[in-house]
Amino acid sequence: MNTASHPKPLRILHLTGTLDRGGIESWLVNLLAQVPGSEARMDVLVVSPDPRPGDLDRQVWGLGGRAFHAPPTGRPLAFLAALWRHLREHGPYDVVHSHIHHFGGLALLAARLAGVPVRAATSHLDSRRGDAAAGRGRRLYLRGMRAALESGVTHRLAVSAEAAAALFGPGWRERGTRLVTLGVNLEAVRGARGGAEHLRRELGLPPGEAVIGHVGQFRPQKNHLFLLDVFAAYLRRHGPARLLLVGDGPERSRVGARVRELGLEDRVHLTGSRPDVPGLLWAMDAFVFPSLTEGLSLALLEAQAAGLPAVVSRGVPLDPRMRLEAVEVLDLEAGGEAWADAVARALARGRAVPEALDFDVARTSRELLAFYAQAVQEAGAGGGPR
Structure with a gap:
């Protein structure tokens, strides 16, 4: 109308x-x-x-x-x-x-x-x-x-x-x-592609190491503590990588404490709240989203616009219009090691940027x-x- x-x-x-x-x-x-x-x-x-x-x-x-x-x-x-x-x-x-x-x-x-x-x-x-x-x-x-x-x-x-x-x-x-x-602003995501290498240098992400990423406010439903356990399991089972956590919120102090407890200060990058999320998506190699509950995740849609393979929990609703072939869905009860192996499979699939996305x-x-x-x-x- x-x-x-x-x-x-x-x-x-x-x-x-x-x-x-x-x-x-x-x-x-x-x-x-x-x-x-x-x-x-x-x-x-x-x-x-x-x-x-x-x-x-x-x-x-x-x-x-x-x-x-x-x-x-x-x-x-x-x-x-x-x-x-x-x-x-x-x-x-x-x-x-x-x-x-x-x-x-x-x-x-x-x-x-x-x-x-x-x-x-x-x-x-x-x-x-x-x-x-x-x-x-x-x-x-x-x-x-x-x-x-x-x-x-x-x-x-x-x-x-x-x-x-x-x-x-x-x-x-x-x-x-x-x-x-x-x-989501697809134009902004696509337009940020060229700045990926600059951002990786700015954040201290070394070339040749996989970057596993997450975008979301630091709240209990986002399940950051489980994500840290997944990352620790990935390092044990698959070798060096970096974890990029973009966002801020009331759980950040708990997440930081858990990073120190696991001895991962040199491998986990907490960026805080940043205006350049589209560029940060291009600095990642895989997207991991173990939320307890969600509606329809806009962060996941942006990750799809940037072509990132993803591993998500069953608490994340998926829309048939998404690139479902790029997403692996796991139960949280599968545990950190199963999730770590799924992340390795996502990294092996690699990035595939879609020509169009209906969002x-x-x-x-x-x-x-x-x-x-x-x-x-x-x-x-x-x-x-x-």
């Missing part, structure tokens, strides 16, 4: 976590870069236990968006009051779009009460394993958030079937949930904008859900 039918630019508020370099947050920045301000004006409200300024706040402002920070999620009444004020002072918004999983239910209920016509929730994560193991207090919280979500949401979206079931329940299809593709953010951004425009038009005509 052409957004020209909407007389003014759509006003959209995205709710997300701290704007550090992560999958959802980087996608939001790419989205802002793709959408003309004449068609949509987008704000970002950071909703987090620790809503501090992140690495990408300035980029949001630089791309014509605005980044705001809500009170910590541990103070729900203060959060609701601040969200209500924000919607009144900075709106009116046509769309409030939550990317914050369960807590988004409370935010969308508030948006409904404030009169926002389109209230979308995207599930980016398969949280079922952790939700099933939750204690009594957490179960009560989840029940309350799900009830709020049912009352507040008008459009249910998810990046995979697994993520859809986690947020919207086993009957997600019957509830009209739409599976969406976020997309270009330039296209998926247009699809999302058309979805917004249609939803707003239907809501204005009285044909959309309330």
